[in-house]
Amino acid sequence: MHHATTTTAAPDTPASTGRTGLWLVGARGSVATTATLGLAALAAGHAPATGCVTAAEPFDGLALPAFGDLVVGGHDVAPTTMVKQAEALAAAGMIPGHLLSATRDALAAADAEVRPGYDPRQHHGSQQEAAEALAADLTAFRRTHDLDRVVVVDVASTEPPLDLLPEHEDPALLRAALADPDRAVLPASSVTAYAAVLAGCAYASFTPSAGMTVPVLARWAAEAGLPVAGQDGKTGQTWLRTVLAPAFTARGMRVLSWAGTNLLGGGDGATLADPVAARSKLTSKNRGLRDLTGTDVTPLHIDNVPDLGDVKVAWDHVHVEGFLGSRLTLQTTWSAHDSMLAAPMILDLARLLALAHAAGVSGPVPELGYFFKDPWGSDVHGAAAQAIQLADWARRTADVAGHRP
Amino acid sequence: MHHATTTTAAPDTPASTGRTGLWLVGARGSVATTATLGLAALAAGHAPATGCVTAAEPFDGLALPAFGDLVVGGHDVAPTTMVKQAEALAAAGMIPGHLLSATRDALAAADAEVRPGYDPRQHHGSQQEAAEALAADLTAFRRTHDLDRVVVVDVASTEPPLDLLPEHEDPALLRAALADPDRAVLPASSVTAYAAVLAGCAYASFTPSAGMTVPVLARWAAEAGLPVAGQDGKTGQTWLRTVLAPAFTARGMRVLSWAGTNLLGGGDGATLADPVAARSKLTSKNRGLRDLTGTDVTPLHIDNVPDLGDVKVAWDHVHVEGFLGSRLTLQTTWSAHDSMLAAPMILDLARLLALAHAAGVSGPVPELGYFFKDPWGSDVHGAAAQAIQLADWARRTADVAGHRP
Amino acid sequence: MHHATTTTAAPDTPASTGRTGLWLVGARGSVATTATLGLAALAAGHAPATGCVTAAEPFDGLALPAFGDLVVGGHDVAPTTMVKQAEALAAAGMIPGHLLSATRDALAAADAEVRPGYDPRQHHGSQQEAAEALAADLTAFRRTHDLDRVVVVDVASTEPPLDLLPEHEDPALLRAALADPDRAVLPASSVTAYAAVLAGCAYASFTPSAGMTVPVLARWAAEAGLPVAGQDGKTGQTWLRTVLAPAFTARGMRVLSWAGTNLLGGGDGATLADPVAARSKLTSKNRGLRDLTGTDVTPLHIDNVPDLGDVKVAWDHVHVEGFLGSRLTLQTTWSAHDSMLAAPMILDLARLLALAHAAGVSGPVPELGYFFKDPWGSDVHGAAAQAIQLADWARRTADVAGHRP
Amino acid sequence: MHHATTTTAAPDTPASTGRTGLWLVGARGSVATTATLGLAALAAGHAPATGCVTAAEPFDGLALPAFGDLVVGGHDVAPTTMVKQAEALAAAGMIPGHLLSATRDALAAADAEVRPGYDPRQHHGSQQEAAEALAADLTAFRRTHDLDRVVVVDVASTEPPLDLLPEHEDPALLRAALADPDRAVLPASSVTAYAAVLAGCAYASFTPSAGMTVPVLARWAAEAGLPVAGQDGKTGQTWLRTVLAPAFTARGMRVLSWAGTNLLGGGDGATLADPVAARSKLTSKNRGLRDLTGTDVTPLHIDNVPDLGDVKVAWDHVHVEGFLGSRLTLQTTWSAHDSMLAAPMILDLARLLALAHAAGVSGPVPELGYFFKDPWGSDVHGAAAQAIQLADWARRTADVAGHRP
Ligand SMILES: NC(=O)c1ccc[n+]([C@@H]2O[C@H](COP(=O)([O-])OP(=O)(O)OC[C@H]3O[C@@H](n4cnc5c(N)ncnc54)[C@H](O)[C@@H]3O)[C@@H](O)[C@H]2O)c1
Ligand SMILES: NC(=O)c1ccc[n+]([C@@H]2O[C@H](COP(=O)([O-])OP(=O)(O)OC[C@H]3O[C@@H](n4cnc5c(N)ncnc54)[C@H](O)[C@@H]3O)[C@@H](O)[C@H]2O)c1
Ligand SMILES: NC(=O)c1ccc[n+]([C@@H]2O[C@H](COP(=O)([O-])OP(=O)(O)OC[C@H]3O[C@@H](n4cnc5c(N)ncnc54)[C@H](O)[C@@H]3O)[C@@H](O)[C@H]2O)c1
Ligand SMILES: NC(=O)c1ccc[n+]([C@@H]2O[C@H](COP(=O)([O-])OP(=O)(O)OC[C@H]3O[C@@H](n4cnc5c(N)ncnc54)[C@H](O)[C@@H]3O)[C@@H](O)[C@H]2O)c1
Ligand code: NA
Ligand code: NA
Structure with a gap:
């Protein structure tokens, strides 16, 4: 050196x-x-x-x-x-x-x-x-x-x-x-x-x-x-999920389901419009989440929305059980230039x-x-x-x- | 003992x-x-x-x-x-x-x-x-x-x-x-x-x-x-904010503004409908956020919505600066029985x-x-x-x- | 009579x-x-x-x-x-x-x-x-x-x-x-x-x-x-869409894309978890929207989320072109007991x-x-x-x- | 002529x-x-x-x-x-x-x-x-x-x-x-x-x-x-409200509360940061809504968020009573260049x-x-x-x- x-x-x-x-x-x-x-x-x-x-x-x-x-x-x-x-x-x-x-x-x-x-x-x-x-x-x-x-x-x-x-x-x-x-x-x-x-x-x-x-x-x-x-x-939605999921766990709460959807255009949007290519991505997006929450109710989609260009919009709906069986929901909407x-x-x-x-x-x-x-x-x-x-x-x-x- | x-x-x-x-x-x-x-x-x-x-x-x-x-x-x-x-x-x-x-x-x-x-x-x-x-x-x-x-x-x-x-x-x-x-x-x-x-x-x-x-x-x-x-x-919206804010900081990002609103009914909703009582609450809700993000653009409201009963609904809008001056937004909606x-x-x-x-x-x-x-x-x-x-x-x-x- | x-x-x-x-x-x-x-x-x-x-x-x-x-x-x-x-x-x-x-x-x-x-x-x-x-x-x-x-x-x-x-x-x-x-x-x-x-x-x-x-x-x-x-x-998300879409048209605006996702449990959720059964539903859900807006970028999903029971949660993301090529977005989240x-x-x-x-x-x-x-x-x-x-x-x-x- | x-x-x-x-x-x-x-x-x-x-x-x-x-x-x-x-x-x-x-x-x-x-x-x-x-x-x-x-x-x-x-x-x-x-x-x-x-x-x-x-x-x-x-x-949030409110009425539903918040920067944001000037605006924004829905639980805020510039972000939370006392919620998030x-x-x-x-x-x-x-x-x-x-x-x-x- x-x-x-x-x-x-x-x-x-x-x-x-x-x-x-x-x-x-x-x-x-x-x-x-x-x-x-x-x-x-x-x-x-x-x-x-x-x-x-x-x-x-x-x-x-x-x-x-x-x-x-x-x-x-x-x-x-x-x-x-x-x-x-x-x-x-x-x-x-x-x-x-x-x-x-x-x-x-x-x-x-x-x-x-x-x-x-x-x-x-x-x-x-x-x-x-x-x-x-x-x-x-x-x-x-x-x-x-x-x-x-x-x-x-x-x-x-x-x-x-x-x-x-x-x-x-x-x-x-x-x-x-x-x-x-x-x-x-x-x-x-x-x-x-x-x-x-x-x-x-x-x-x-x-x-x-x-x-x-x-x-x-x-x-x-x-x-x-x-x-x-x-x-x-791990740049956007998945990052956000791995910020939030451990926080629920630390509260002693139980995540029942974590559903999400992604909208994006650009080159990546076009590539992932192919369901076979998207499969790699969907799998790696959900692995950590399941590990962190213990639930496998984690439906997730990636949609090619060309008019969004490089902007990725991701919506998540988290359904959580708390004290005495009570339920809470958290929704997040993330919008960012992916690159x-x-x-x-x-x-x-x-x-x-x-x-x-x-x-x-x-x-x-x-x-x-x-x-x-x-x-x-x-x-x-x-x-x-x-x-x-x-x-x-x-x-x-x-x-x-x-x-x- | x-x-x-x-x-x-x-x-x-x-x-x-x-x-x-x-x-x-x-x-x-x-x-x-x-x-x-x-x-x-x-x-x-x-x-x-x-x-x-x-x-x-x-x-x-x-x-x-x-x-x-x-x-x-x-x-x-x-x-x-x-x-x-x-x-x-x-x-x-x-x-x-x-x-x-x-x-x-x-x-x-x-x-x-x-x-x-x-x-x-x-x-x-x-x-x-x-x-x-x-x-x-x-x-x-x-x-x-x-x-x-x-x-x-x-x-x-x-x-x-x-x-x-x-x-x-x-x-x-x-x-x-x-x-x-x-x-x-x-x-x-x-x-x-x-x-x-x-x-x-x-x-x-x-x-x-x-x-x-x-x-x-x-x-x-x-x-x-x-x-x-x-x-x-620190049970709901503020907890969520103190989960998220340090995560943005760890990414080297800059929170520009963090605006929020709270809707709730119940006894607490009625008490906080009084703007003087609400002042204590609003102050303590924002202290940590300002400390964590460095921004003081953190408008926040608490509204008494009696028909919600003990359910608290909180919406946050986070505006963040990332790489090369790019902007991202995160919105969260939280809905939970406060008690x-x-x-x-x-x-x-x-x-x-x-x-x-x-x-x-x-x-x-x-x-x-x-x-x-x-x-x-x-x-x-x-x-x-x-x-x-x-x-x-x-x-x-x-x-x-x-x-x- | x-x-x-x-x-x-x-x-x-x-x-x-x-x-x-x-x-x-x-x-x-x-x-x-x-x-x-x-x-x-x-x-x-x-x-x-x-x-x-x-x-x-x-x-x-x-x-x-x-x-x-x-x-x-x-x-x-x-x-x-x-x-x-x-x-x-x-x-x-x-x-x-x-x-x-x-x-x-x-x-x-x-x-x-x-x-x-x-x-x-x-x-x-x-x-x-x-x-x-x-x-x-x-x-x-x-x-x-x-x-x-x-x-x-x-x-x-x-x-x-x-x-x-x-x-x-x-x-x-x-x-x-x-x-x-x-x-x-x-x-x-x-x-x-x-x-x-x-x-x-x-x-x-x-x-x-x-x-x-x-x-x-x-x-x-x-x-x-x-x-x-x-x-x-036409009870929920689709009703909402057919309320909103004509309103954009009356404003002379152009809907670029309308993406949505549905989460539901209950009997209907279980039935629609079968992609073949869901196909009928997805088709009839999108027909009116395409007709009203003229766009065919309308990705839509239905997910079976058993823990939601009969509650249907629907998220829509509408991307619209307005004056001088400007863009606006409208997001809606609908949550209701479907039945x-x-x-x-x-x-x-x-x-x-x-x-x-x-x-x-x-x-x-x-x-x-x-x-x-x-x-x-x-x-x-x-x-x-x-x-x-x-x-x-x-x-x-x-x-x-x-x-x- | x-x-x-x-x-x-x-x-x-x-x-x-x-x-x-x-x-x-x-x-x-x-x-x-x-x-x-x-x-x-x-x-x-x-x-x-x-x-x-x-x-x-x-x-x-x-x-x-x-x-x-x-x-x-x-x-x-x-x-x-x-x-x-x-x-x-x-x-x-x-x-x-x-x-x-x-x-x-x-x-x-x-x-x-x-x-x-x-x-x-x-x-x-x-x-x-x-x-x-x-x-x-x-x-x-x-x-x-x-x-x-x-x-x-x-x-x-x-x-x-x-x-x-x-x-x-x-x-x-x-x-x-x-x-x-x-x-x-x-x-x-x-x-x-x-x-x-x-x-x-x-x-x-x-x-x-x-x-x-x-x-x-x-x-x-x-x-x-x-x-x-x-x-x-009537360009944004209020327009949207007057699109939606009559639609609920036509369904025979009862709006219980309609809460909202507005974030904006720009010249208008700065003007409306003055609570006295904002009063005119808040009054005219709510008049139609109360008329259309019959509820007076319509808390509404306008916040000056300079970093948003001319973008106006508006969040609404609508709480509605339907059949047999059931409740539904609709949330809308609107984001547009106000001018x-x-x-x-x-x-x-x-x-x-x-x-x-x-x-x-x-x-x-x-x-x-x-x-x-x-x-x-x-x-x-x-x-x-x-x-x-x-x-x-x-x-x-x-x-x-x-x-x-
Ligand atoms: N936030 C993010 O942007 C993000 C997050 C996680 C992962 N990724 C991944 O990063 C990758 C790049 O994303 P992007 O938005 O830049 O996509 P892109 O489509 O804009 O760019 C991909 C580039 O790879 C090139 N390429 C294709 N096959 C190649 C090969 N065999 N050898 C060399 N180059 C080849 C293409 O010509 C293209 O220039 C994607 O795999 C994406 O999934 C991106
Ligand atoms: N998630 C949450 O519920 C949450 C979070 C943070 C803080 N808090 C705080 O917890 C407190 C209780 O909330 P709550 O929803 O149970 O409110 P509540 O209105 O249902 O109950 C308050 C109780 O305090 C009693 N009280 C009033 N003055 C008193 C006095 N001088 N001595 C003894 N009792 C007195 C009232 O009679 C009432 O029974 C509030 O101050 C609230 O701000 C609640
Ligand atoms: N908001 C809504 O709930 C809504 C909106 C639009 C359409 N729908 C449609 O209404 C239908 C009913 O929804 P649901 O939530 O009550 O579903 P469900 O699963 O609770 O009930 C369906 C019933 O149909 C019965 N059934 C099945 N096959 C039958 C047959 N061949 N003959 C007679 N009965 C038969 C089942 O045994 C069951 O009792 C679904 O097709 C759904 O897509 C519902
Ligand atoms: N979607 C929208 O943008 C929207 C919707 C409804 C109403 N409005 C209203 O339209 C108005 C203009 O909004 P804007 O965003 O252009 O605000 P702005 O602050 O950018 O412009 C206002 C202009 O008015 C000028 N002005 C102030 N006092 C004046 C006077 N006495 N005589 C002549 N000019 C004077 C100012 O110098 C400034 O150039 C505001 O009152 C706003 O509430 C706007
Ligand atoms: Na590993
Ligand atoms: Na027809």
Whole structure:
């Protein structure tokens, strides 16, 4: 590590963990573009870091990479550039015009670092070759920008659920299948995850797609000493539910049912209009809730409402039993620009996984569960409890990182 | 302490802190009657202890008085008995008919322990005499029922805010004023609180009334080695706000405004229809919120809607700034029988203050802040943080109590 | 007609259209039981006719059968009596205990008039025989109680949508199929409707089931000079939508999307948990809305939430374009006991179809569209416009009825 | 009338009622600026007339002035130009940037027609002189632009309620007081209304201020043969209430309580933060509701929430009694840009009052009650009934106007 290169750390803040690459899979999507534009705005001082967990205490006192030390690149399979995507988001009223103007060059620069992703419908050759090509992109990116490390974050379109095959659980079988040009044993998200392992990158999955959950891949990541975190960003309705549910439990109350519905447009709305793709999402949205409340009456819907654009509106109806069999209801209506919730978390994850990598943390990081609907390595779903775990972990890990050579 | 008298403790639960009196000021009101009826139902096994914080872990493993070890008495200035009050609450659909039948005798027995409270409009003589008469009721109650201790809980009608006088801050001046039959220097709630001190009782204020907040009284309570806790039960909307607000802060978001409105009927609705009485309540409802969010745009209303009866409906509109100046809104609608929220907390407070008293805790107990809108001795308002403090405190205090002779 | 038998008409109210039978198909269900209990309570003066359209002007001045002139009977396939059903509804908090006590005898009397319905899973023999047996029940009921006429109202469980067969459109084919003991060409609801035609009864369909919509049946009803009305009671969310949607149109605004969700338990909740049965309901719920707004972005869900019992909670999110492309949102949350909404409408339909029958109206009555999600013979869906049509029609028809011999 | 000058009427649309001045009192406020900008956008074809009642049938077939035939001028007491106001509204996200660009010149032209209004704090001299000066502005405007008629619409800041004086009811006393330079017997809104009478202009009051309600002024307007309409624009929450309340009544249901709260920022929010000014508004908001429902449990609040800008969020909780004493609740949450609701109604009123003037209608026009919370000359509050009255009146009046020389 050479802390000397950090650009924005003030004299009295701790040394940063160094220049870090943030490699976005799905780089031209709504979340990735908002994260990239936001990072540029933050690094240049055009906007405060509101919405970033790591901007406040205790994280602001720890040796995380400064926003100015993050360099963006990524994979995508779509031709629309980040600049075009940002223009569309600005026209829809999500991104303020003055921030778009101020970051246009930075977006263009990031987009210049975007390489063609793995597209199963286009690819010829074995998946091993595909993964190696993606890994080569990562390695080149790290070298070109003289980065201490690269964190890969999957923010690509949600895939349908994966049915586990024997190959997914047996290294030898998987290696053979990957080498076979006539097979496509892994979904795209897992080819991506494999590439991160090959290139020695920390990795986070912000989607419900299979990605690193293929058992053999998870094992290879751990063997390679890489920290990984997932899965499916907990940004809105699910976050709210995991704030509320433990609070009812602490009151000794019994949740009878928790019904919800989601309305959204945008790219994610269109993807999830496909019931098969939506299944992954609905499952991961309900897992924590059932765990926290003990009820399985949790009907949930996602509707594609194109006229809402990137705004997600979520309604929840919670029916609770209290003292002497009495009933109470709580309804919540949440309305937010979905990508504006996700983007700062992407930056948080980049900073925290950089820390984990610097400290030599390897395998799933349960304490990053705060960011995910379906936390790897953890059964803790309550947001308040997760926030405490996260802060403790970050302090401890920063300590370890600070003492490594 | 003679634990032998505990009636419901199973062999493997810890020894109870003994037979405890629960003395309710405002004993014939909605909250008090519901608590008394509920206690009888719980003790007799007619209902589970849903809604009681102390029924779940870690509290269920600690030496708190068993529900069956609590004996109820109280003061009130109204002639309607608890049985009549319970019948009215059952007719309004709040209390199930079968529970009323099952507890009718217990209610009548408790009502037989209700003594005339201090009514400023009726009283002749000095306030010192009034307080001593109330204290004599407490002492007689303790003796008659052979109680280890008595916990006084104020659940009387909310009073208007108190303007502090020099007498309230100077023991000598207060003593003189109390002795003067032509003066009424204390509001009724504070005469009550003073009586608790005179009788050596633990004390909790579930209302926003002045009660024990008169500085000289607070000092006398501490000097008498009595644990006290307050103030204004945090049962519904305010509880919800203190669950949500810290969660936004943890996300690095900025609450811009938090507007709310409350609709309720019942006795409390009628009392708070008086804008002067409502002022105490509105102030204590907003204090924590402002502290937690940093905004002072927190308009709040309480409306008397008689047709709602004891149901409280509360709507909140939260306007939040997130990443890059984006805005999100959260609306919540809460609908609950207010007394059903409050009653189990009264039982919790009786059990926990009995523990505190047994352990020799004296003065305000900040860790009981979980139960209050305006926690004495504490700046912590977030419900999750308070829950952790409460559990830690209860464990530690049970330890101390267990080692006292 | 012999108006002399009317029992409750005051001297100055117009002569009633006579003693009328109300034959409920699904007589032991929640809606039917509530209607029967309510009718008894109204006739005996135990409750005002709140919630009945026909209790207010202009209907209260017209010659409709008095509540006391309605006699209830019906078909059902379930063994649980109306008294048991009413007890269950009372235990669930929907029906007040004192009304149950006051009407217990009347309910038992009505239940004594309930005959076994047509159950496709049990029936042996041809559907013609089945329909004739049901018709014989109707005829016997009319004769026994000396009724001027009988109105059949279908409030049985919702059936899955029907795929039209050639038999449904061709009288000869249908007759042949009905006679064939090995075929079951009609769904239960249509066998019922056919029975009403055979027995010369007015008929209303409060469900989305096929019933009288089989084209040949509708023709036979018209040929028999019978008034029929349908379909699918417009009681809650859909009613609200048809109140609101025309109001937006009158403002020159454009509805972009109207998303909704329904939570309910009870018998209807369980039935509609079956996605196939729910399909009929969802279709008829959305038809009017699309017609009124012009948008087809109307995602809608029905969820079975058993802990809600007979309470239906419906949330709608309306996204509207106004001046200069501006957007507004309206959210509505509706919470009501579903059967309490439906029951008075059943009584209204009985009274109004009795009037239609007395006036010789034949075939679908478009002006009764006010009561239905999917109004037969009408394209008018807006509730305000329907209310005007209904009042005009009732006045005119009462006039005609008054002049018939 | 010289219809030849109309610019946008297509060959087959009826002849317009001619070139019409729209004189906005409060011309630089949010509503007035939005109306002016919108008019320019509509006239130039940059936006459709969504949100305008008169753009749809039956009004689109009647001889109303075309949008292109309306010319804007006005009075204001503030120096900020319409262009600046529009820029602020665009920055706040209410007005789309491209429409601001497209209408900037038209806004500047309209602002050039804005004359100093009557400001009681600045004025020296008698109110008679003040009114004559304002009237002279109106006359000059009509002459300069060669207008057939001018419609004055008051959209100035809401004033506190007026206490009626003897002068307000007696012409001679009023004349004397107006002539007295040491008295200010009329509020600003009424000086304005008087000026409209002096200049022979049709007049509408979109605010709850006293304006033309001073009895002597109303009489003078009628004597001068001028049509007047008011009062207080019914644009959002109140409109919604008058849509819903009659619908409950038609169902035979009984509204028990209707509680509401309003959150808004912007200029109107700041004005109404003053409880005295808010009183006028709260009164006119509740009048119709009480009339329609018969309940007087209608608590209502208006809160200034600056961070909401021009967005108005309104929550209503409706508690209704239905069949057999059952209860239902309806909650509505409305969120809209307040000025976007009001602006098209201003254009509608200009067109319809031009028609009234052309047809020789004089005095209060009850059928314009559709647009107002407190309809002059009418007891009809239900929105659906008002819409029917309005359409009938417009047809009849267009007929009359068409036959006048
Ligand atoms: N609040 C949130 O926004 C939120 C929360 C949780 C999870 N997520 C998840 O984040 C993901 C991104 O959401 P979004 O709104 O940006 O979606 P989006 O549709 O705007 O963007 C997805 C991007 O992924 C790209 N892509 C698709 N397949 C790819 C592949 N094989 N390789 C590389 N790129 C590929 C697409 O071309 C597109 O640019 C989704 O999976 C979503 O479920 C978002
Ligand atoms: N969720 C809740 O119910 C909740 C939450 C927080 C605080 N509180 C507070 O709890 C208190 C009780 O609420 P409630 O709904 O039972 O009200 P209530 O009106 O039903 O009962 C109040 C009782 O106090 C009695 N009282 C009045 N003055 C007295 C005096 N001087 N001495 C003795 N008794 C007196 C009255 O006669 C009445 O019986 C209120 O102050 C309320 O603000 C309730
Ligand atoms: N607000 C409302 O309640 C509402 C509104 C619109 C429509 N509906 C419709 O009204 C119907 C009744 O609703 P419910 O809540 O009373 O349901 P329910 O399940 O309580 O009652 C249905 C009854 O129909 C009986 N039944 C089933 N098949 C039958 C057959 N072949 N012949 C005779 N009886 C039969 C059942 O045994 C049961 O007693 C449903 O179709 C529902 O969709 C109700
Ligand atoms: N949906 C709505 O926006 C709505 C609905 C009903 C009524 N209204 C009423 O419309 C009015 C305007 O609302 P707004 O949001 O545009 O308010 P605003 O504060 O933006 O504008 C009011 C304008 O009136 C001007 N003004 C004040 N006193 C004046 C005087 N004596 N003569 C001339 N001009 C004067 C002010 O300078 C300001 O430019 C308010 O009274 C409001 O209550 C608005
Ligand atoms: Na997990
Ligand atoms: Na139809």
